[in-house]
Amino acid sequence: MAIKLTVNNTAYAVDVPAEMPLLWVIRDVIGLTGTKYGCGVAQCGACTVHIDGAAVRSCITSVGDVAGAVTTIEGLSANGDHPIQAAWTKHNVPQCGYCQSGQMMNAAAFIKEKPHPTDADIDAAMDGNICRCGTYGRIRAAIKDAAENI
Amino acid sequence: MNAIINCSRRSALKAIGAAGGLVLGTRLIPGTFKFASAAGETTLTPSVFVAIAKDGTVTLFAHRSEMGQGIRTGLTMLLADELEADWARVKVEQADGDEKYGDQYTDGSRSIVKNFQRLREFGATARLLLEQAAAKQLGVDVSEVKAQNHKVVHAASGKSLDYGELVETAAALPVPDVKTVKLKDPKDFRYIGKEVPIVDLPNMMVGTAKYTIDIRLPGMKYASVERCPVVLGKFASYDASETLKVPGVEKVVEIPPPTKPVMFKPLGGIAVVATNSWAAMEGRSKLKVQWDLGENASYDTTAARKEMEATASKPGDRFRSSGEIGLALLLGGWSGHIALACVSSALRQITVLTTFAAEEDERVLRPLDVILVTLLRSALAYIGDGGAPAEYRAGKARRRPGRERQGMCRRGFKPGRYH
Numbered sequence: 001m002a003i004k005l006t007v008n009n010t011a012y013a014v015d016v017p018a019e020m021p022l023l024w025v026i027r028d029v030i031g032l033t034g035t036k037y038g039c040g041v042a043q044c045g046a047c048t049v050h051i052d053g054a055a056v057r058s059c060i061t062s063v064g065d066v067a068g069a070v071t072t073i074e075g076l077s078a079n080g081d082h083p084i085q086a087a088w089t090k091h092n093v094p095q096c097g098y099c100q101s102g103q104m105m106n107a108a109a110f111i112k113e114k115p116h117p118t119d120a121d122i123d124a125a126m127d128g129n130i131c132r133c134g135t136y137g138r139i140r141a142a143i144k145d146a147a148e149n150i
Numbered sequence: 151m152n153a154i155i156n157c158s159r160r161s162a163l164k165a166i167g168a169a170g171g172l173v174l175g176t177r178l179i180p181g182t183f184k185f186a187s188a189a190g191e192t193t194l195t196p197s198v199f200v201a202i203a204k205d206g207t208v209t210l211f212a213h214r215s216e217m218g219q220g221i222r223t224g225l226t227m228l229l230a231d232e233l234e235a236d237w238a239r240v241k242v243e244q245a246d247g248d249e250k251y252g253d254q255y256t257d258g259s260r261s262i263v264k265n266f267q268r269l270r271e272f273g274a275t276a277r278l279l280l281e282q283a284a285a286k287q288l289g290v291d292v293s294e295v296k297a298q299n300h301k302v303v304h305a306a307s308g309k310s311l312d313y314g315e316l317v318e319t320a321a322a323l324p325v326p327d328v329k330t331v332k333l334k335d336p337k338d339f340r341y342i343g344k345e346v347p348i349v350d351l352p353n354m355m356v357g358t359a360k361y362t363i364d365i366r367l368p369g370m371k372y373a374s375v376e377r378c379p380v381v382l383g384k385f386a387s388y389d390a391s392e393t394l395k396v397p398g399v400e401k402v403v404e405i406p407p408p409t410k411p412v413m414f415k416p417l418g419g420i421a422v423v424a425t426n427s428w429a430a431m432e433g434r435s436k437l438k439v440q441w442d443l444g445e446n447a448s449y450d451t452t453a454a455r456k457e458m459e460a461t462a463s464k465p466g467d468r469f470r471s472s473g474e475i476g477l478a479l480l481l482g483g484w485s486g487h488i489a490l491a492c493v494s495s496a497l498r499q500i501t502v503l504t505t506f507a508a509e510e511d512e513r514v515l516r517p518l519d520v521i522l523v524t525l526l527r528s529a530l531a532y533i534g535d536g537g538a539p540a541e542y543r544a545g546k547a548r549r550r551p552g553r554e555r556q557g558m559c560r561r562g563f564k565p566g567r568y569h
Contacts, residue, residue: 016397016398016426017397020426020428021428023428024426024427024428027427028372028425028426028427028428029426031366032357033357033360033361033363033364033366034356034357034358035357036361036363037363037427040431072357073356073357074356074357074358076356080352080355080356085355085356088355089347089351089352089355092345092347092348092351094348094350094351094354095218095220095348096216096217096218097218097350097351097354097359098218098361100354100355101354101357104355133218
């Protein structure tokens with residue numbers, strides 16, 4: 001029994017078990033590899049995607065439970081020019097880059113809800129997204145920059 | 151010495167869109183770090199390092215692995231700087247693993263050390279070829295033109311030609327001897343030593359940067375391996391019946407445990423092969439395994455520490471001896487403690503440096519330097535482990551980085567339970 005879902009405005013019907021995490025449907029079935037596998041237990045944020053604009057951890061979200069439209073880093077903007085992507089580029093945020101899809105997806109959902117965040121707001125909102133390279137300083141600067149330009 | 155060769159006519163290069171462009175490669179004798187320089191060794195496959203297409207796009211083949219350390223960007227900086235390339239028009243292709251690239255190890259913080267001169271020479275050679283091509287096209291002497299930011303400029307006439315307009319002419323020119331190529335004065339560096347956007351940034355921004363986990367091959371399967379919790383242990387028996395019921399799981403593969411010394415050998419276990427990652431992981435979680443923990447079943451941190459303490463109190467093995475040990479003994483002899491520190495440290499230093507010198511043939515070892523460094527370090531060590539990096543002394547780093555470790559391993563370090 002195929003499961004229907006919409007990812008980046010494209011409709012898919014995937015023949016997978018309903019309990020399969022959305023992350024693996026996106027990566028291995030649909031083939032969009034921008035969303036990353038980090039911990040598999042919602043502790044690192046690398047797998048963050050949007051469902052109807054809200055940031056969710058796709059590694060613990062069963063595909064059968066997805067009720068809204070999914071957006072991944074590949075679909076955050078048409079031309080890679082979302083204010084968060086522009087700010088990330090301007091601040092040369094990534095080092096290895098592996099966590100950054102999740103960081104950007106989390107940040108994009110956050111600044112939509114809180115257009116004028118303080119440092120404390122940013123720290124609280126981004127607390128669940130780990131960066132082993134330690135790019136937190138640049139992430140915070142980029143979010144503030146993006147928030148001013150949104 | 152680099153033997154830079156022109157391989158613009160090779161049809162295989164069409165794949166990278168460089169057909170009709172300028173392509174420079176080198177010939178390497180597999181298994182050594184020596185470059186072939188004799189003419190006539192035409193049977194060797196050239197390794198392509200830089201290609202300039204008709205639209206001017208410069209492609210560098212990165213023969214080192216990126217792990218967030220920035221090597222793809224670093225190598226590109228070396229090449230682009232000497233080439234006088236516009237950063238926005240340089241792209242990087244990841245070289246596959248192939249002997250033709252010579253040493254592809256990405257470790258020991260030596261990718262830049264090993265490639266600094268080599269890639270600068272590549273870039274400078276390509277720049278000179280483009281200047282020669284421009285001079286030919288403009289009918290002027292090569293001394294009158296200068297490469298500047300992806301163009302070759304003839305100042306006297308104000309004319310300039312983009313690199314893309316020059317590649318066909320350049321490809322037909324003989325490659326100049328690298329000894330005649332003039333490298334930039336470091337004060338003229340435009341990328342080396344400066345901050346540049348990392349080459350993979352645009353791809354990272356939209357999720358198209360490729361990591362190992364993102365590689366997809368035709369017919370590729372996904373596997374997850376259940377391993378014995380103890381090194382050198384193996385499974386006594388296992389039941390995969392529930393595993394094989396998981397949708398997507400195709401088979402279970404037994405991987406034998408490694409033989410000693412373990413070193414970098416695969417650790418063994420039971421691999422669950424599936425059509426997707428999640429099925430492999432789910433299947434693995436449903437394996438029922440009885441492990442035979444083997445000879446290390448009771449070996450733990452306490453046992454390891456005791457073993458290391460016992461080993462440390464034994465005389466060391468001498469792997470190699472060279473240099474002026476006598477001087478170290480003589481100078482250090484005024485204090486029993488320092489003398490002992492000197493001997494052990496001298497042995498370590500000399501071994502490390504000679505080992506390193508053997509690898510890096512351009513590096514000349516001067517025994518007196520070694521002794522002086524040794525004495526200084528020994529004195530510092532005697533005062534309070536002052537020779538170690540601050541983070542090591544503060545207990546924040548688990549080991550001393552870099553060559554210390556390399557030296558230790560090379561100095562006849564006895565393979566232990568985990569090695």
